[in-house]
Amino acid sequence: xxxxxxxxxxxxxxxxxxxxxxxxxxxxxxxxxxxxxxxxxxxxxxxxxxxxxxxxxxxxxxxxxxxxxxxxxxxxxxxxxxxxxxxxxxxxxxxxxxxxxxxxxxxxxxxxxxxxxxxxxxxxxxxxxxxxxxxxxxxxxxxxxxxxxxxxxxxxxxxxxxxxxxxxxxxxxxxxxxxxxxxxxxxxxxxxxxxxxxxxxxxxxxxxxxxxxxxxxxxxxxxxxxxxxxxxxxxxxxxxxxxxxxxxxxxxxxxxxxxxxxxxxxxxxxxxxxxxxxxxxxxxxxxxxxxxxxxxxxxxxxxxxxxxxxxxxxxxxxxxxxxxxxxxxxxxxxxxxxxxxxxxxxxxxxxxxxxxxxxxxxxxxxxxxxxxxxxxxxxxxxxxxxxxxxxxxxxxxxxxxxxxxxxxxxxxxxxxxxxxxxxxxxxxxxxxxxxxxxxxxxxxxxxxxxxxxxxxxxxxxxxxxxxxxxxxxxxxxxxxxxxxxxxxxxxxxxxxxxxxxxxxxxxxxxxxxxxxxxxxxxxxxxxxxxxxxxxxxxxxxxxxxxxxxxxxxxxxxxxxxxxxxxxxxxxxxxxxxxxxxxxxxxxxxxxxxx
Numbered sequence: 001x002x003x004x005x006x007x008x009x010x011x012x013x014x015x016x017x018x019x020x021x022x023x024x025x026x027x028x029x030x031x032x033x034x035x036x037x038x039x040x041x042x043x044x045x046x047x048x049x050x051x052x053x054x055x056x057x058x059x060x061x062x063x064x065x066x067x068x069x070x071x072x073x074x075x076x077x078x079x080x081x082x083x084x085x086x087x088x089x090x091x092x093x094x095x096x097x098x099x100x101x102x103x104x105x106x107x108x109x110x111x112x113x114x115x116x117x118x119x120x121x122x123x124x125x126x127x128x129x130x131x132x133x134x135x136x137x138x139x140x141x142x143x144x145x146x147x148x149x150x151x152x153x154x155x156x157x158x159x160x161x162x163x164x165x166x167x168x169x170x171x172x173x174x175x176x177x178x179x180x181x182x183x184x185x186x187x188x189x190x191x192x193x194x195x196x197x198x199x200x201x202x203x204x205x206x207x208x209x210x211x212x213x214x215x216x217x218x219x220x221x222x223x224x225x226x227x228x229x230x231x232x233x234x235x236x237x238x239x240x241x242x243x244x245x246x247x248x249x250x251x252x253x254x255x256x257x258x259x260x261x262x263x264x265x266x267x268x269x270x271x272x273x274x275x276x277x278x279x280x281x282x283x284x285x286x287x288x289x290x291x292x293x294x295x296x297x298x299x300x301x302x303x304x305x306x307x308x309x310x311x312x313x314x315x316x317x318x319x320x321x322x323x324x325x326x327x328x329x330x331x332x333x334x335x336x337x338x339x340x341x342x343x344x345x346x347x348x349x350x351x352x353x354x355x356x357x358x359x360x361x362x363x364x365x366x367x368x369x370x371x372x373x374x375x376x377x378x379x380x381x382x383x384x385x386x387x388x389x390x391x392x393x394x395x396x397x398x399x400x401x402x403x404x405x406x407x408x409x410x411x412x413x414x415x416x417x418x419x420x421x422x423x424x425x426x427x428x429x430x431x432x433x434x435x436x437x438x439x440x441x442x443x444x445x446x447x448x449x450x451x452x453x454x455x456x457x458x459x460x461x462x463x464x465x466x467x468x469x470x471x472x473x474x475x476x477x478x479x480x481x482x483x484x485x486x487x488x489x490x491x492x493x494x495x496x497x498x499x500x501x502x503x504x505x506x507x508x509x510x511x512x513x514x515x516x517x518x519x520x521x522x523x524x525x526x527x528x529x530x531x532x533x534x535x536x537x538x539x540x541x542x543x544x545x546x547x548x549x550x551x552x553x554x555x556x557x558x559x560x561x562x563x564x565x566x567x568x569x570x571x572x573x574x575x576x577x578x579x580x581x582x583x584x585x586x587x588x589x590x591x592x593x594x
Contacts, residue, residue, distance in 0.1 A: 018346035087355035114151035215301035311442035364396035391419035399556035416527025424535035463522035
């Protein structure tokens with residue numbers, strides 16, 4: 001654990017990801033940016049207003065695919081490089097310049113899908129039948145027909161893309177660049193504070209005075225910026241409301257669920273069932289935290305305190321490699337061969353440095369190496385984050401190998417399934433390789449704290465809060481910092497009841513960037529439902545469970561969520577898999593409590 005955050009330039013290269021795996025030099029990046037601009041202009045000149053027959057359409061589609069790949073590579077380079085050092089002026093200017101440039105590219109190519117949507121379904125079906133690689137693309141065009149606008153309007157919206165994305169940019173700049181935490185003092189000792197240090201270290205701090213003081217200091221600083229961040233978020237949701245009305249949707253929620261190919265019933269069921277059935281289980285777990293750590297009371301600042309801190313091993317980065325290998329080997333050689341490249345090819349940015357984005361994520365540029373961001377602390381929780389992000393990396397490596405860039409990505413509803421499945425497999429490895437019953441309970445508690453709490457509680461509560469916000473917006477309301485805080489407090493109170501002191505819990509809405517990504521938060525729990533069933537099938541040696549999972553990963557976005565889950569032998573058309581998962585959590589908590 002670093003005592004003091006360092007500048008990016010002070011960090012050892014072996015702790016940084018290899019950005020040259022995407023572009024060897026700045027000149028190579030500039031060359032692709034120029035190629036992208038030229039190709040998009042030529043594409044518009046060659047095909048705008050000329051999509052009259054299936055052969056022309058398919059020729060245009062192949063060029064469109066090349067443009068999409070160039071956007072994917074250049075956009076990742078600009079965004080990834082700034083995400084690890086948002087204080088670097090050159091990287092910030094490059095990212096801003098890229099945003100302006102790519103909005104012109106989107107404007108140049110926007111006519112394509114607009115014109116396709118104006119064609120007769122018969123023509124689109126004919127195009128679909130000529131090349132199976134593009135079948136899903138044409139199916140989506142047919143589905144989008146009622147919601148497409150006039151191509152001139154679509155062109156204007158594309159030109160405004162950099163402006164329409166500004167709420168997210170403003171939020172990140174406020175969070176990463178403007179908010180500056182002072183040190184805080186506990187019992188005469190000074191402690192450094194930042195977003196990264198709070199979320200990666202102080203939340204899990206065993207010293208109650210330090211942990212609660214850190215949270216109080218953190219919340220007070222967020223409170224100073226609540227009006228700025230509320231304005232950013234209100235701008236985002238009002239933009240989404242306007243777009244939903246323009247495209248003929250009855251609500252923002254329907255508009256955001258449409259590209260996920262998810263029904264309102266599936267969405268509501270996920271939130272309502274967990275809020276109702278999981279809450280008693282997690283309240284029980286919170287009482288165990290209080291008892292096992294001899295706390296005077298249970299506060300919001302205590303909820304991520306490990307249940308069995310004494311067993312938590314300190315790990316270095318090389319130790320983690322053994323954990324990854326042993327946890328994931330049950331998925332077979334094809335999976336493992338890709339996964340274990342993460343160290344050799346430097347997929348991972350382990351560094352803790354000033355100006356680095358918080359949390360963890362995996363970016364997968366099309367048919368290039370993946371990029372995983374985390375901030376290594378030496379805690380086992382970081383190994384869970386690592387195997388989680390490797391799940392994303394291998395998933396997209398397999399999906400990209402077998403699919404066009406246009407069909408590589410599954411519905412957002414399922415994106416978190418491959419990552420959370422890996423977390424389950426890591427827990428199994430920890431449990432199955434120890435004869436110490438106390439260690440096994442510690443490993444089970446890690447699963448609850450790292451896998452289920454994060455995905456089934458933290459992000460699900462975000463989703464319940466987010467649904468409340470969109471319900472207001474659909475009624476024509478606007479929101480401000482006080483309304484957002486009240487809605488967040490209401491969500492937490494409904495879930496935790498009176499057992500937890502929820503003072504300042506309402507500021508949680510200011511911590512996550514997920515709210516700027518549409519209906520994303522609820523998909524963590526949706527993915528973990530699939531992951532729970534799949535992982536248990538694999539570990540219980542259900543016939544072909546591992547092979548079916550690899551088929552699922554390779555399928556990319558070629559099937560709807562319900563059909564894709566059938567490939568992995570999971571039924572998400574009912575609440576059976578969801579209830580199975582909640583029962584699994586409840587049994588685990590009971591086992592720990594014995």
